[in-house]
Amino acid sequence: MNYIIGIDMGGTWLRIAIANLDYKIINKAYIKMKELLESPSIIDSLEKIIRKFAGDRINEVIEIGFAAAGKLDLNKMLIVFSPNSSLRNLSLSPLEEKLKKPIKLINDGVAAALAEWKIGSGVNHDNFVYVNIGSGIGGGIIVDEHLLIGKEGNAHEFGHMIIDIHGTLVCRCGGRGHWEAYTSGNGLLNYCSFLAKSFEIRTEFLNKVLSGNFTSREVFEYARIGDEFAYYVVKEANRLNGIGLANLINLYDPSIISMGGSVVINNIDMIINPLRFYIKELSFNTPPDIVPSKLGENAPLIGAMIFAREYNEF
Numbered sequence: 001m002n003y004i005i006g007i008d009m010g011g012t013w014l015r016i017a018i019a020n021l022d023y024k025i026i027n028k029a030y031i032k033m034k035e036l037l038e039s040p041s042i043i044d045s046l047e048k049i050i051r052k053f054a055g056d057r058i059n060e061v062i063e064i065g066f067a068a069a070g071k072l073d074l075n076k077m078l079i080v081f082s083p084n085s086s087l088r089n090l091s092l093s094p095l096e097e098k099l100k101k102p103i104k105l106i107n108d109g110v111a112a113a114l115a116e117w118k119i120g121s122g123v124n125h126d127n128f129v130y131v132n133i134g135s136g137i138g139g140g141i142i143v144d145e146h147l148l149i150g151k152e153g154n155a156h157e158f159g160h161m162i163i164d165i166h167g168t169l170v171c172r173c174g175g176r177g178h179w180e181a182y183t184s185g186n187g188l189l190n191y192c193s194f195l196a197k198s199f200e201i202r203t204e205f206l207n208k209v210l211s212g213n214f215t216s217r218e219v220f221e222y223a224r225i226g227d228e229f230a231y232y233v234v235k236e237a238n239r240l241n242g243i244g245l246a247n248l249i250n251l252y253d254p255s256i257i258s259m260g261g262s263v264v265i266n267n268i269d270m271i272i273n274p275l276r277f278y279i280k281e282l283s284f285n286t287p288p289d290i291v292p293s294k295l296g297e298n299a300p301l302i303g304a305m306i307f308a309r310e311y312n313e314f
């Protein structure tokens with residue numbers, strides 16, 4: 001029997017899965033990125049992790065799909081840098097040589113988009129946009145049944161799209177006014193602090209923000225129980241998300257947008273419905289429906305496997 005391995009390297013977790021050739025996941029494991037980044041050789045550690053995880057099946061693994069967050073250079077099999085970790089210029093070529101298995105690198109958001117398009121929320125849509133709002137904002141785009149890749153593999157970095165011409169907030173990449181600096185899990189913290197400065201009603205959540213001790217999850221929890229400041233932040237965040245989505249709709253004319261990532265999946269009621277309203281207001285092109293991701297956290301793993309198996313030109 002033949003197997004494929006999928007790896008998803010994010011800011012906090014490295015996830016690894018093994019599947020049969022129908023992309024049915026047989027086993028999955030999580031490793032803390034901190035452990036990997038602190039090891040003397042990341043490539044040696046990755047080799048060990050893969051061999052240990054696959055066990056006896058390693059000889060039957062025919063390909064490895066590697067999804068990674070951050071800026072990539074697919075021509076050089078290189079993870080150039082990731083705004084959410086200390087990783088810099090990691091080449092996967094030595095790993096390929098050590099394991100003697102073909103490895104294909106792809107951005108994690110693009111991998112998730114590919115999986116959602118092939119077997120998830122985007123099936124039967126030739127024009128499909130997947131937006132992931134987690135610690136950052138990313139995703140992938142399919143236009144006329146074609147997965148967009150770009151010259152180095154970064155044709156989807158819409159989290160770094162400039163949505164604020166005044167560049168009020170600084171993104172983790174160093175740029176100003178980028179979408180993810182405002183409404184991603186990390187960005188929302190800075191956005192709350194910024195909005196708190198001019199909000200005139202003292203609420204419980206506003207006090208928490210001013211004390212500096214709060215989480216992005218609490219924004220939605222407080223909004224749900226009627227805190228006026230938290231509700232205002234969610235409303236402003238949705239308006240900015242609406243601007244981001246409207247830009248994507250005008251660029252790519254998708255027939256459906258799928259949304260995933262922890263911020264969306266934990267707050268579907270407070271994000272997807274309002275966004276349906278905002279994209280009607282803001283987009284020039286006919287607004288498509290917005291649906292939640294079907295594959296959840298497995299999307300990047302499965303997408304990396306599909307990319308490894310079906311995209312031989314890379």
Ligand SMILES: [Zn+2]
Nearest residue numbers: 160171173178
């Ligand atoms: Zn940025």
